[in-house]
Amino acid sequence: MTDIAITPAQGCPSGLEPPTDMAAGDMSAFIRKKDGLDTLTLSVRGAKCGGCLSKIEGGVKAIDGVQKARMNLSNGKLFVAWSGEDLANQIAAKVTGLGYGVAAFSEDASAKSAKQEERRLLVSMGVAAFALANIMLLSVSVWGGHGEMGEDTRTAMHAISGLIAFPVLLFSGRHFFQSAWSVLKHGRANMDVPISLALTLAFGVSVWETLIGGAHAYFDACVMLLFFLLIGRFLDARLRRQAHAAAHDLAALQNRSVNRIASTGQMESVRADQVAKGDLIFLAAGERAVIDLKITSGTSSVDESLVTGESLPRAIQSGETLYAGTVNLDRPIEGKALGEASDSLLSDIAGMLEAGEQKRARYRKIADKAVSLYVPFVHTTAAITLIAWLMLGASPREAIMVAVATLIITCPCALALAAPVAQVVASGRLFRNGIFLRSGDALERFAEIDHVVLDKTGTLTLGTPKLVSAPGDVLTQAAQLARASRHPLSRAVVEAVGAGPLADDVREVPGLGVEGWIDGERYRLGSAEWVGADAPEASTGPTLWFGADTGAQVQFHFQDQLQDWATMALSNLRDAHLGVEILSGDTQTAVAEISDQLGVTTWHAKVSPQGKAERLAALQADGKKVLMVGDGLNDAGALAMAHASLAPGGAMDVSQSASDAVYSGGLKAIDTVLSVSKRTRGVMLQNFGLAAAYNAIAVPIAVTGNVTPLIAAIAMSASSLIVTLNALRINHKSSS
Amino acid sequence: MSIIVYLIPVALGLGLLGLIAFLWSVYSDQYEDLDGAAHRILEDDDKPL
Numbered sequence: 148m149t150d151i152a153i154t155p156a157q158g159c160p161s162g163l164e165p166p167t168d169m170a171a172g173d174m175s176a177f178i179r180k181k182d183g184l185d186t187l188t189l190s191v192r193g194a195k196c197g198g199c200l201s202k203i204e205g206g207v208k209a210i211d212g213v214q215k216a217r218m219n220l221s222n223g224k225l226f227v228a229w230s231g232e233d234l235a236n237q238i239a240a241k242v243t244g245l246g247y248g249v250a251a252f253s254e255d256a257s258a259k260s261a262k263q264e265e266r267r268l269l270v271s272m273g274v275a276a277f278a279l280a281n282i283m284l285l286s287v288s289v290w291g292g293h294g295e296m297g298e299d300t301r302t303a304m305h306a307i308s309g310l311i312a313f314p315v316l317l318f319s320g321r322h323f324f325q326s327a328w329s330v331l332k333h334g335r336a337n338m339d340v341p342i343s344l345a346l347t348l349a350f351g352v353s354v355w356e357t358l359i360g361g362a363h364a365y366f367d368a369c370v371m372l373l374f375f376l377l378i379g380r381f382l383d384a385r386l387r388r389q390a391h392a393a394a395h396d397l398a399a400l401q402n403r404s405v406n407r408i409a410s411t412g413q414m415e416s417v418r419a420d421q422v423a424k425g426d427l428i429f430l431a432a433g434e435r436a437v438i439d440l441k442i443t444s445g446t447s448s449v450d451e452s453l454v455t456g457e458s459l460p461r462a463i464q465s466g467e468t469l470y471a472g473t474v475n476l477d478r479p480i481e482g483k484a485l486g487e488a489s490d491s492l493l494s495d496i497a498g499m500l501e502a503g504e505q506k507r508a509r510y511r512k513i514a515d516k517a518v519s520l521y522v523p524f525v526h527t528t529a530a531i532t533l534i535a536w537l538m539l540g541a542s543p544r545e546a547i548m549v550a551v552a553t554l555i556i557t558c559p560c561a562l563a564l565a566a567p568v569a570q571v572v573a574s575g576r577l578f579r580n581g582i583f584l585r586s587g588d589a590l591e592r593f594a595e596i597d598h599v600v601l602d603k604t605g606t607l608t609l610g611t612p613k614l615v616s617a618p619g620d621v622l623t624q625a626a627q628l629a630r631a632s633r634h635p636l637s638r639a640v641v642e643a644v645g646a647g648p649l650a651d652d653v654r655e656v657p658g659l660g661v662e663g664w665i666d667g668e669r670y671r672l673g674s675a676e677w678v679g680a681d682a683p684e685a686s687t688g689p690t691l692w693f694g695a696d697t698g699a700q701v702q703f704h705f706q707d708q709l710q711d712w713a714t715m716a717l718s719n720l721r722d723a724h725l726g727v728e729i730l731s732g733d734t735q736t737a738v739a740e741i742s743d744q745l746g747v748t749t750w751h752a753k754v755s756p757q758g759k760a761e762r763l764a765a766l767q768a769d770g771k772k773v774l775m776v777g778d779g780l781n782d783a784g785a786l787a788m789a790h791a792s793l794a795p796g797g798a799m800d801v802s803q804s805a806s807d808a809v810y811s812g813g814l815k816a817i818d819t820v821l822s823v824s825k826r827t828r829g830v831m832l833q834n835f836g837l838a839a840a841y842n843a844i845a846v847p848i849a850v851t852g853n854v855t856p857l858i859a860a861i862a863m864s865a866s867s868l869i870v871t872l873n874a875l876r877i878n879h880k881s882s883s
Numbered sequence: 884m885s886i887i888v889y890l891i892p893v894a895l896g897l898g899l900l901g902l903i904a905f906l907w908s909v910y911s912d913q914y915e916d917l918d919g920a921a922h923r924i925l926e927d928d929d930k931p932l
Contacts, residue, residue, distance in 0.1 A: 196922065197919075197921075197922025197923070197925055197926065200919055200922055200923065200926075201926050201928070218919065219915060219916040219919055220916055220918040220919035220922060221915070221916045221917060221918045221919060222916075266909060266910075269909055269914065270906060270909055273902065273905045273906065273909070274902065277898055277899070277901065277902040277905075280898060281894065281895055281898045284894060285891075307891065307895075311895070
């Protein structure tokens with residue numbers, strides 16, 4: 148009898164990600180009309196396997212009125228189209244009911260243009276492939292018929308090749324021509340200039356040869372060059388687009404709808420960017436604030452862990468300020484918006500992210516350095532060849548042919564493929580290890596790291612407190628009170644005990660605790676003074692007191708536990724002679740204890756989000772290349788500023804989009820990322836070396852006038868193949 | 884050998900058909916979700932296509 152796995156009713160049936168417990172906001176503001184139907188696109192979190200796909204699509208299609216529901220597993224977007232009444236919230240509720248997280252999604256302009264650019268490159272590549280195959284058909288006939296084929300037939304074959312090549316060159320080659328033209332206008336040159344020059348000259352010379360009935364036409368080399376270069380461009384664009392897709396989750400966070408109380412007293416649901424300063428906003432229990440608020444009525448306690456890193460909630464009341472990103476825990480509150488959504492702490496962090504992105508864009512990749520050496524080399528070689536042949540007495544036609552052949556054969560198929568191919572293979576290997584690389588050039592930056600800065604809560608620790616010790620039967624009683632509260636410590640008690648009954652007449656007092664009646668006696672669970680305990684013991688972690696009005700009080704101890712591989716990961720980093728440091732927004736005692744446990748000597752506590760970014764700037768000014776690992780909103784600025792950054796899979800969307808890679812499966816990922824990126828960097832340098840070696844062999848052959856279209860075709864394919872095969876070596880474990 | 888006057892256009896025509904099929908697959912978003920497509924073939928429903 149085989150064991151049948153018990154599939155959890157909630158969340159991913161394959162258990163690839165835990166179920167998400169959330170209530171969706173109001174989605175009606177995000178409905179778009181298309182082809183007469185109402186449509187909604189939702190960003191779904193937690194859908195990882197084929198089972199999730201059928202569960203979500205099946206569940207949504209079962210709702211009356213839904214015409215179309217399609218879940219995209221690669222980017223997590225669910226597209227639903229329906230007719231009839233407003234089903235938006237029903238659909239969202241269905242998905243959250245199945246155990247997945249949802250957020251409204253509206254594609255913004257830059258994501259759309261990235262998608263269109265990638266598609267254009269793919270189509271150009273396909274057209275070039277078609278042309279290449281058909282021209283080769285004819286070229287191989289010409290090469291095979293050498294000596295036997297009549298001149299007329301040969302010219303006819305050349306002519307047909309030319310007719311195929313011409314429109315394809317214009318269509319598929321426009322990427323290079325447009326780019327070359329735009330830099331030439333400013334008097335500069337980039338890689339596309341010699342490429343465009345080679346393509347134009349090769350085509351022109353081939354047309355001339357065809358018209359005079361000559362022997363060599365380079366149409367095949369021309370289109371082959373185009374095809375290989377487009378492969379490199381396409382891979383590059385695809386990798387970059389995957390990176391940008393996650394970056395726009397920040398916008399999605401701000402896309403959330405907000406409950407506003409109008410002057411008439413009516414509650415209306417609006418988009419976050421429609422809120423004006425001074426608007427009265429209603430924040431329900433369990434809802435996350437998207438705008439900075441000044442509380443006008445209500446008392447509650449709030450979870451600021453994503454903003455400050457502080458692990459315990461604090462009580463708030465009228466008059467205090469609530470920052471965007473904070474979760475309201477107990478009671479609904481109302482507050483005045485302190486500014487628009489764009490003024491909030493959330494957007495300050497968004498600003499830091501942009502600054503980080505710009506900084507990254509200026510990083511000079513190895514590929515750029517190679518290109519800047521290559522371009523002048525190619526041009527001068529071709530020019531010298533032309534002049535030399537003319538001086539040696541050759542006819543202009545011969546001299547031009549040789550010069551063009553030089554240009555074609557030095558053309559950079561290998562060079563253009565060197566980096567993208569290595570990045571794609573490395574990205575695949577990391578993905579199989581549970582690490583999602585968000586940009587190809589990040590690999591080079593990871594390879595240069597010499598100092599690692601880590602956040603504490605959620606990165607080194609599990610992020611949620613765990614009950615350490617408590618006597619048994621008291622625990623079950625305490626759980627009867629704890630089940631009614633959202634406070635993280637109560638949740639920890641419930642987790643320790645499990646499901647069970649609720650006490651009678653339970654009420655929660657924000658900031659103090661919970662009280663209720665069990666077996667006719669009044670019990671309280673909460674802070675020491677609330678429960679009536681005197682002389683509380685000192686403790687390194689958070690504590691909770693429990694007791695009846697009459698009788699003894701018991702203290703529960705909690706601890707934020709270390710992640711599984713934390714100790715091993717950090718000692719590996721120290722063995723590799725990397726500096727290690729902890730930056731946390733949490734209290735001194737908490738950070739000191741964790742640092743002690745892990746053997747880290749440099750640490751800072753109670754650091755604000757700006758403080759983290761400043762510390763990173765200081766380290767980098769010292770000349771250190773810093774790797775930042777963090778998960779909270781308060782880490783986002785630092786993640787963007789670091790030389791390279793990592794975020795755990797459970798991190799907030801913002802932090803994921805600020806980082807270079809997202810990892811799951813524990814801190815051993817840090818080791819994997821660093822070693823794979825070093826290996827990739829090595830392979831990329833090898834590839835550039837191979838491209839240079841190829842040129843060293845090819846240029847003499849070309850300059851001495853021995854290159855025919857056949858040789859050009861072989862040379863180009865061979866160089867591209869070698870570079871690709873070398874890149875595949877990244878998949879094999881290195882012997883370090 | 885004058886048969887190649889017919890054969891070459893036929894070859895090109897077939898190639899063109901292939902290109903059109905490729906363009907159709909790109910524009911009908913078939914390259915958008917390669918992971919999802921891989922899982923969809925394993926679904927057990929007996930729905931008609």
